[in-house]
Amino acid sequence: MADENSSAQEKTEQPTPKRKQDSRKKGQVARSRELNTMLSLLSGALALALLGGSMADDFAQLFAASLTIDQNMVYAQEQIVARLMEVIVAAILILTPFFLIAIAGSLLGPMLMGGWVFTLSNAAFKLEKLSPLKGLKKIFSPTGLMELVKTLLKFVFLSTAAALLFMAMVDDILVLSKHAPDAAAMASSSMLTWGLVILSLTMGVIASFDVPFSLWNHNKQLKMTRKEVQDEMKETDGRPEVKSRIKALQREIAQGRMMQDIPAADVVITNPTHFAVAIRYDEAAGSAPRVVAKGRDLIALKIRAIATEHNVASYEFPPLARALYATTDIGDEIPRNLYLAVAKVLAYIYQLKASGSDTHLEKPGNDAVPEEYRDLYREDLNGDE
Template identity: 45%
Template sequence: MAESDGQEKTEQPTEQRLRQAREKGQIPRSKELGTAAVLLSAALGLMMVGDSLGLAMARLFERNFQVDRAALFDPEAMMPALRDSLMGLMWPLFGFFAIVLVAALVGNSLLGGVNFSSQAMLPKLDRMSPMKGFKRMFGMQSLVELLKSIAKVVFIATLAIWLLWGQFDNILRLSDETLPAAMVGSVELLLNMGLLLCMALLPIVAIDVPFQIWNHTRQLKMTLQEIKDEYKNTEGKPEVKGRIRRLQQEMANRRMMGEVPTADVVVVNPTHYSVALRYDKDKPGAAPMVVAKGLDEIALKIREIAREYEVPVISSPALARAVYHSTKLDREIPDGLFVAVAQVLAYVFQLNAWRKGQGNRPVPLKEDLPIPDEYKA
């Protein structure tokens, strides 16, 4: 829809878009970062295990070039000799490869983190299309990678020539050394130059990592219409959500109206407010509870149901407003309204007893019930 409308992708990707891309295996990766990590770790690893590896190889040469005549003609002597040779090299090589392996794992997961995507492993028909493959080969991404490779080769070659030129005298001086010293010197020279060449990849990494992050974000950018569609799909259409809220409100009102017949009294403001109160006298320490309340049309409906089920309706505007604003549905009234509500309930209980012929007619309820200022609305 966004592409057909001609909208530009100018908006940053949402969290949902980033999450979906990650599930598909589309995360920022820098090949240069992984390559630099492996090469640097290899150079440093050789420096760390170089002495032990050189000593192991010297022992290997010494053992295998000093073989007595009996061992040469013994068919069973070859396998123990091979085993001893491999065991002598195993621990230095194991340390070297362990360093390189850890660096490879860390270097390739620094940007984008560790991500396992089953969707990325699924076969896709568009990848088998020759036309799309042709477009990928000559697309902008391939052009950028080609320019990066050319620039990297030129940069590394220039640095290598500069290093060789700087070490030219030291290289010539090796010819004057004896064989063991010349070998040690040449190895040290090669390792130092290799380390410097590997470190030359760091500026390339410093350029490539921000570029990959920027390119990844650019590819996931969205149009305004895509953001709106995603919001609708995630949160629901406004009209649907409004209808759901109305249905939920209607269901809550029906449940509330079903509690009105169980109330002991309905306190009303004759025009706007109605609150239905119930008091469980058999429950020790219980306080009057609001079982229904409402404004305007709902208030009228509460009064109609109360009259239908002969629930006393008492007009007390100040108390009705105070209870409505201070007490939630199915909650006990606050302590500050106990006295006022107790007077109303006492009047209702006396009125019910008088109607049954038990006791005298109660004194009419006072209009100015004791309501604290903080509850007056």
């Protein structure tokens, strides 16, 4: 028993779709900071490659205009403040396209991994977040150890990449002071672009390990015990008593519709009291006769009563009534093996209606019903044939 209880408490089951959906509603989705950082750096490099030249020209013109001071501004302090605000606004407008591309890149990571999720539950204040014990558990958990490893790897990789990058560009950096301002700005933009590309590729190496780990760790956190799966199934499908009540209501509704179709039937085949099956044949449709109603015991009596009330013919044919009850559902066509028996009954009923007397009519015999159908439910009838 102890082993069974312990195994029931182990999270060995894969998360169900409902578990994943509930987790997503709480904002708990797989995320990779390294992927986000890589895409942010790469989008920054793309923005510099596309806009670096124009931004350098615009800033060169802005700096030149800013360093030119009108003589009247020296004696009018409010004009200097207004001019400073104009320069700040102009700088923001120059940088706006760059920031838009960079922001788009930073949003691309979450969209690629986990999708866009917005929830306020994680932002709510929770006293348990201040617990030192929980903080220590996070530090020494597999996730915390993985974060420590990633941090060390990032430090080593990025430091190495930055050192190699600086060594490769040191000569170009030292000669920037010898260039004209516009040429120096262009060269700086180019070097910064390549620097961001190399750093983003370095982060890509770390992200290639972090993304699979984040997906695995998120799935591990969502895993469920057997009891949780069983409880969820009960909650989703409904408890047995609720399901039985729903089925009972469905049966009542189906019976109500069934009773409404009896007046349109051609014949009700009976057992005579235990079973009743109402048959309707639509010659224009060209299909086989269909069962429009069927029932047993009290329902069979009700079917017969409604048939009598609406002048629907009833015909006692115990083997056929039992066979139809066992092999069909309401709305089904009759089985092929019972075509002959039903056809003989319908022919008899049609002839009876036409002549008004059964004196010279031959009634269908039990031999019209295949042998394998004749003994169905016989043991339940207490001698009633």
